[in-house]
Amino acid sequence: MIIIQLNQRQQKIIEIVKQNQPITSENIASMLNVTRATLRSDLAILTMTGILDARPKVGYFYTGISQINLLGNDIKEKQVGDIMGMPVVVKKDVSLYDVIVEMFLSDVGSIFIIDDEENLCGVVSRKDLLKATIGGLDINKMPIGMVMTRTPNVVTAETDESVILAARKIIEHEVDSIPVIETDKERNITKVVGRISKTNITKLFLEIVGE
Known part of the structure; x- marks a missing residue:
């Protein structure tokens, strides 16, 4: 200790x-x-x-x-892949309405957007969906790809990245979670394999202090 x-x-x-x-x-x-x-x-x-x-x-x-x-050493050695959760992903042509439903059914603050090749192409948050809804857009017809934050402006983490670095990214960019990615070099795509959030990190701290 x-x-x-x-x-x-x-x-x-x-x-x-x-x-x-x-x-x-x-x-x-x-x-x-x-x-x-x-x-x-x-x-x-x-x-x-x-x-x-x-x-x-x-x-x-x-x-x-x-x-x-x-347990200082444990914190330093913990990697994103050790504590990440399952990601919630949808295709970029899915309607705003369907994404809103998916977000509340899944109880997450952000949903990750992929293209037809399962390549990460964007992210959408509750704030994004709220802006789109009050902005008068037709949520039944408008595809989520029209309002998402697009890559390369999406903050990401990798499975072998330290939890400390991921936490710093979450705080600095003021987001509730970030996608965890792996690069498939053969197919030349960036796959979403997980999700790391403030909740994941807080649970880790509680585990370490013995709560």
């Missing part, structure tokens, strides 16, 4: 939250004279380890935990 060593900025964040809770990330960033984006990874670490608690539209709270024991 090792004790996670917090950096100076993380320690300052804890002190600010203690004295001003509840406090938003915008206010924390202002007090530290940095951008909100700069604090994303720090706040993610502090909430995932249980030192801070975050409540939507309220802000951050201090939980009373001053330090947390983690």
